[in-house]
Each structure stands twice: as C-alpha cells, then as structure tokens.
Amino acid sequence: MEPAAAIPVIEFRDVSYRVAGTQVLSGFNLQVESGETLVLLGRSGSGKTTSLKLVNRLLSPTSGDVLVNGVSNGEGDVIRLRRSIGYVIQDVGLFPHFTVERNIGLVPKIEGWPANRIRARVQELLQTVGLAADFASRYPHQLSGGQRQRVGVARALAADPEILLMDEPFGALDPLTRDELQREFLALQQRLHKTVVFVTHDLREALRLGSRIALMEAGQLVTVLSPREFLESSDPLASAYVRAFGEGLESSANRGTS
Amino acid sequence: MNVFRFILQNHSQVLELTLEHLRLVGFSTLLAMAVGIPLGIAIAHRPRFNKPVLASANIIQTIPSLALFGFLLPVPWLGERSERLAIFALTLYALLPIIRNTYTGIRGVDPAVVEAGRGMGLTELQLLFQVELPLAVSVILSGVRVAVVISVGVATIAAAIGAGGLGEFIFRGLAMVDNRVILAGAIPAAILALVADFGVGWLERRLQPR
Numbered sequence: 001m002e003p004a005a006a007i008p009v010i011e012f013r014d015v016s017y018r019v020a021g022t023q024v025l026s027g028f029n030l031q032v033e034s035g036e037t038l039v040l041l042g043r044s045g046s047g048k049t050t051s052l053k054l055v056n057r058l059l060s061p062t063s064g065d066v067l068v069n070g071v072s073n074g075e076g077d078v079i080r081l082r083r084s085i086g087y088v089i090q091d092v093g094l095f096p097h098f099t100v101e102r103n104i105g106l107v108p109k110i111e112g113w114p115a116n117r118i119r120a121r122v123q124e125l126l127q128t129v130g131l132a133a134d135f136a137s138r139y140p141h142q143l144s145g146g147q148r149q150r151v152g153v154a155r156a157l158a159a160d161p162e163i164l165l166m167d168e169p170f171g172a173l174d175p176l177t178r179d180e181l182q183r184e185f186l187a188l189q190q191r192l193h194k195t196v197v198f199v200t201h202d203l204r205e206a207l208r209l210g211s212r213i214a215l216m217e218a219g220q221l222v223t224v225l226s227p228r229e230f231l232e233s234s235d236p237l238a239s240a241y242v243r244a245f246g247e248g249l250e251s252s253a254n255r256g257t258s
Numbered sequence: 259m260n261v262f263r264f265i266l267q268n269h270s271q272v273l274e275l276t277l278e279h280l281r282l283v284g285f286s287t288l289l290a291m292a293v294g295i296p297l298g299i300a301i302a303h304r305p306r307f308n309k310p311v312l313a314s315a316n317i318i319q320t321i322p323s324l325a326l327f328g329f330l331l332p333v334p335w336l337g338e339r340s341e342r343l344a345i346f347a348l349t350l351y352a353l354l355p356i357i358r359n360t361y362t363g364i365r366g367v368d369p370a371v372v373e374a375g376r377g378m379g380l381t382e383l384q385l386l387f388q389v390e391l392p393l394a395v396s397v398i399l400s401g402v403r404v405a406v407v408i409s410v411g412v413a414t415i416a417a418a419i420g421a422g423g424l425g426e427f428i429f430r431g432l433a434m435v436d437n438r439v440i441l442a443g444a445i446p447a448a449i450l451a452l453v454a455d456f457g458v459g460w461l462e463r464r465l466q467p468r
Contacts, residue, residue, distance in 0.1 A: 053377075056377055058373070058376060058377055079379050079380075079381055080379070081379075082376075082377060082378060082379030083378070083379035087374065087377035087378060089370060089373065089374060089377070091368075091370035091374075092370070092374070093368070093370040093371045093372075093373060093374025093375070094371070094374070095371060095374075095375070095388075095389060096368075096371065096393065097392050097393055106378065106380075106388075107378055107379060110380070110384060152374075155378070156378075165377075
C-alpha cells in the first residue's frame, strides 16, 4: 500500500474522553489512512471501543477532535455521518423481528432506494459474505453465530460506506468459524479496500488482519506498528503481548496482501 | 335454571347494560393506552423519571375503587356526568399495568440491537417505531390485557355513582337480596372479562416478534 499523501480518512486530534469522573481516553492522536486496516489492540478497559464509538459519534469527545475526511465529525448531520460508516459489533445486533433481507436492506430502505435495487443489493451482499441466496428470507434466530456475523458484515456494507468500524466482530465465535471469517475478511478487504478500524484483544487476530496495529493501554496510545515491527518490537508492552501469546505468531503476521 | 331464565326474560336490558359496560371499559382502556404508552416510552428513555411515575401510578392503584369514585364526585367538570367520571377513574386504574409493561418492554429490548441501529444511522424516531416498539409490543399488550380485565371488574362499581353498566344488576340484586339478579350482572361481566382477555391475548400472539 503506498503512503497516502492525501488527508487521512480518520484522524484523532488530542482526543480525551471522560465519563462519570473516569478518564477513559486521554491525549489520543491517531491517523487512519485510506484503504488500510488499522487494528486497535489492548486489554478490556483500555479505551478501544470508546475510540471506535467516537468515530461514528455514538460518543462525543470531552476535548479534542475526531476528523472524518478532514472534517470534524461534530459538525454536520450525525445521522448522515453514521449512514456513511459501516458498524459491526460483537453481539451483531441483528433486528430479531426482521428477515435477513430486511436487516441488510434497512439503511438503503430508509435512504429511499427503490425496492428492486435493494433486493439486488441484498443478493449481491449475501454472495459477498458467502451466504446462499435463500438466506434472505430467514430470521436471525434461524442462523448460526457465524452466519449471523456474516449478515452483520453484509448489513454494514449495505450502503457501500467508505469506512468500516468493527468492534471484536469475531470475538464470540468458535475458533474454526473465527478462522474462516478472518480468512474471508482478508479476501474481502483485498477486493473492497475499505478503510477499516478493527478492535480486538487478540494479538493473533491483530497480526493476521491488520496493516497496522495501534497498541492501547489505560486510555492511551502506546505505539503504532506494522505486524512485522510488532513481533520484533522492544516496547515492553508489545513484547509482553508477544510473550503472552507464545509460539507460532510468526506465521500469523500479515505480510501485506497486495 | 332460574338465572338463565331471568337473563333471557330481561335480555334486552342485559344487552343494553353489557354495551354500556363495554363502552366504559373500551373508552377508558383506549385513554389509558393513549396516556400510558407514551409515558412508559418516556420513562424507559429517561430512567430518572421512572421512580416517580411508577410510584404515582402505584398509589392510584391502591385507592379503593369505591372511594376513588367518591373522591372524584365533587371535581367540577368530571363530577357533572357520572359516565365521564367513571371513565376517568377507570383510566387511572388502567394506567399502572400499561405504563409498567411499556417501560419493561422497551427496557427489555437487547441493547446491542438498539446500539447497532443507532450506529447504522437510524434516527431516534426510526429506532422507536422500527425497532423498540415492534420488539416490545407483546409485553405492552400483556399490560393492556391486565388493564382490561381489571377494568371490567372495577367498572361494575361504576353503577354505584349511576354510571350504568352491569353493576346495575349487581347492586339491584344486593338490595333485593336476589341472587338471580346479582348473577345477571356478574355472569356477563365475567364472560366479558374472559373474551377481552382472550382477544387481547390473541392479538399479543399475532404481533409477537419471532
């Protein structure tokens, strides 16, 4: 991936977030370039999810600025902003009373797309995430965990957003399904080149999927490294992670897919 | 059986009082839904207010119905017509189960679903009408069901202030010490409660999200 000379797609500028007397995030600076998969890695409570929610304005920073395509995301219409950003969470959050088709097609529908275009888009997306066409008429409770998460990804992609925010999307899946979805994510990303911010606490996943890894601890950004650099890093926290995950990490590292 | 012969002989009056009864229950339930559901939604979204609102509805519920009818009698506009007063009092009684179940139903919607919806860019109104209410509807309706059954019972007391309904027979029977007349009011009231319970229950199942 060539270094983008253009403005970063997402930029955190001196962002702090405080809630109920707790400093969740402080002095956070980070740039996410177009087409990269930036992984936010850290333990629970390190501020990963908070950072993600600051991007689609589910949370507002206490101070500092979050810029999307060079414009502070606090300006302008928050609903527009969110519809231009795909959002995938660990619990998926599919609407249980909607079929798969209505789940995927919801944003296009409220955006006023004609019905036949929505239907075509849903079919296209089902194929993209590796589900058969007849899944369209099923309800979420009729799907397995992996299938649900595939629908979750398809739904996030529905209106073809430039940015994808993923909050431990594969965290609740069994190891085999997780492996499968990670592999498909890589293939998908190679095709779609979305700008992805991916939250995980799993170093193996971070090494495998990320083009860069932003290591977080106690609400602060520790360092940003490529998967290669991460493995060889002398940073005490990074090497602690590498030690904790033990042998065989070498083979996980994303060697750059293009 | 005497009771049924009595009901048959007086069938037109039984029918008339049943319809009166139905009108009291119907209007008050609709009013209670019109007030209670929005109130329940409001306190589900602003939990700060849930205690005072639910406590007030609770207190109203504890006032004995006969006493409540009595208390309201001197109230200017309300006391002028007994039917108006009865509908108002029945509405107050129906509020608690409706508010409480709306609150519980909306709070019971999986937070992940709401967050996903908000993150996708649904407006608060779209979230309410496309996600929260459809998912809460069966819980809300089971509150309406409880309210209707309570109302059918309490509405018999409305006859004490001259608002009509099947309570007419009951009070008349009590005065005459004639069980036939009491039952001529009580049986249709019981049937009304069962039918209403069944009807709303059916609706509840029909609208249940999968």
